[in-house]
Amino acid sequence: MKKDNKSHGVQLLLRCIVRDPDGKIITDTGRKPAKSFVIQFLEFLYYMFKYDANETATATDGTEDGFYYQIAEAYRDLRVDAGVSVATYGVVVGTGDTAETNADYALDTQIAEGAGAGQLTHGSTTVGDPAVVGANVDLEVRRAFINASGNTITVKEAGIYTMAIETYFHCIVRDVLAAEIDVPDKCSLSVIYTLRTTV
């Protein structure tokens, strides 16, 4: 199928949905363009394309850590599909609103896993199958969070962290939300990133 909605690259779209405890939608931002692939993503592509050495990149803790392992099994590089309650990788959210930069290596203030004050429980991150959707090819990465803290939590940023060899974590995407999103107590927030190509 030939496309008529011409772009020239991999678009990244971000959608946030807040639901009440009965599943009723309170807020739906719709898919909004996200700006936010950071340098680590292109570094991974570079390392994979040249495939000749183990390589490092700035990890979420600010240190230079292993990112591409040429002699490790492929499933141990660039993992995003974090399990339930795992906040170290997958889709992540935070309360910071420091402007994005190309060299961001972490969220400004990531929201931790849990039911305590200022915390959200993290569902699993799921990765869909790339599929032709109209004029585009879409790949969705999504995660749900539940607020069991007893108070409203305001989310101002989102991103995607990866895991390498079950040990090291790197930020490949970070977005400051166009508008902050309140997640009331007992409500859920679903964050959906869409990677989209259109020839």
Add this chain to the structure above:
Amino acid sequence: MIELYYRMLKHDPDGVLVKDTGLMPSGSYVIQFLELIQGLFDGITSTATRVTGAEGIIVRPNEDMYRFGRVGAAALDDSFGVVVGTNAGTTAEDNENYALDTKILHSAVGAAGEMNYRDVTFVAPRVVGPNVDFDITRAFINETGVTITVKEIGIIANNNFDTQYFLLLRDVVTDEPVDDAETLTVIYVLRTTV
């Protein structure tokens, strides 16, 4: 967004630049690119359409990482890396393209209709003004004695676990005649800007 651009340079036999397209917007990530990313993100076996049209494994989780997503082809190897073609069938770009229409083959002896493929080189991602740029470059020399017109370009990735090839990018370009003894250099630029 990961923007994509291509640039083509043409040099005469003395190395004098005779053509520079500048950075041209490319529309050409095809579905195999996201299938590769999916396999890595999810740690699963991911299949995709090979350049032959058959299905193949683009990522196999239990094999070493270096076997997948390889683009850094050596000189003389036209099976992967940056490739060029004549688009003899005038195939339009499509999300589901899986091969160039008519790839120009490698020849080191000036065989008719073929070009001498040099190695693929990279410039690592780096901050360039407000952007991060990652460059992928390959040169092609016409040693046939007659002009060859390039009409399509792309990038093919190699899985060397079971030697399969997958098209990641394809662009139909304005006709680019490459005269005998001229060198065509194709540069793809992947660019992010927050």
